[in-house]
Amino acid sequence: DTEVTQTPKHLVMGMTNKKSLKCEQHMGHRAMYWYKQKAKKPPELMFVYSYEKLSINESVPSRFSPECPNSSLLNLHLHALQPEDSALYLCASSHLKTRSSYNEQFFGPGTRLTVL
Amino acid sequence: SQQGEEDPQALSIQEGENATMNCSYKTSINNLQWYRQNSGRGLVHLILIRSNEREKHSGRLRVTLDTSKKSSSLLITASRAADTASYFCATDHSLQGGSAKLVFGKGTKLTVNP
Numbered sequence: 059d060t061e062v063t064q065t066p067k068h069l070v071m072g073m074t075n076k077k078s079l080k081c082e083q084h085m086g087h088r089a090m091y092w093y094k095q096k097a098k099k100p101p102e103l104m105f106v107y108s109y110e111k112l113s114i115n116e117s118v119p120s121r122f123s124p125e126c127p128n129s130s131l132l133n134l135h136l137h138a139l140q141p142e143d144s145a146l147y148l149c150a151s152s153h154l155k156t157r158s159s160y161n162e163q164f165f166g167p168g169t170r171l172t173v174l
Numbered sequence: 175s176q177q178g179e180e181d182p183q184a185l186s187i188q189e190g191e192n193a194t195m196n197c198s199y200k201t202s203i204n205n206l207q208w209y210r211q212n213s214g215r216g217l218v219h220l221i222l223i224r225s226n227e228r229e230k231h232s233g234r235l236r237v238t239l240d241t242s243k244k245s246s247s248l249l250i251t252a253s254r255a256a257d258t259a260s261y262f263c264a265t266d267h268s269l270q271g272g273s274a275k276l277v278f279g280k281g282t283k284l285t286v287n288p
Contacts, residue, residue, distance in 0.1 A: 063276070089272065091273075100278035101217065101250040101278055103268075103271055103277075108272065109264075109272075113273060114275065132251055148216055154271065154272030155273070155274060161276075162219045163217075164219070168214070168215065168216050170214065
């Protein structure tokens, strides 16, 4: 299984809602990532998990709360979002780099989020 | 922060022609990767070139890397309508613990007309 799955595909939420994005992979990858991509822009890194522990938070507002409950799952909890948070949210995973390997990241199809 | 700058921003060609996309970056790198993204979908890894490599081939793809100029190019030969997509270069920055931060360029939107 070389696939990263993300649910839901589309999400519309109000500014007072709480919702969660889910990501799953079964490739044995121990690094998982959340990226945000605005229209016609490249993806930008939000969070990195390594061995299920948060290793990087790219100064993301606290209304985005990541969670990695196990080595296959990655969640992104959303609360009190703003309309400017509307974007495509991409999950990715990769093996951890060793001296002889490199980090090819496998991306999910993304969740298209619209905040009203 | 965006590291790579790609040109052209948009490229429209006829099926069968070659497409060349360029990428420039600012800092030293471990490797440089190219990804493809169909409209509004996830990214697919195409090819990785290490900092000590100058050229790499994979099927109809040819990637070059010039670390002295901090630039890379992606050539797609004999293009097909199915190659229509956005193409991003990404520099790979190692993080503690073995993960890596990818910093993407702005991307080139390629349209291949049948």
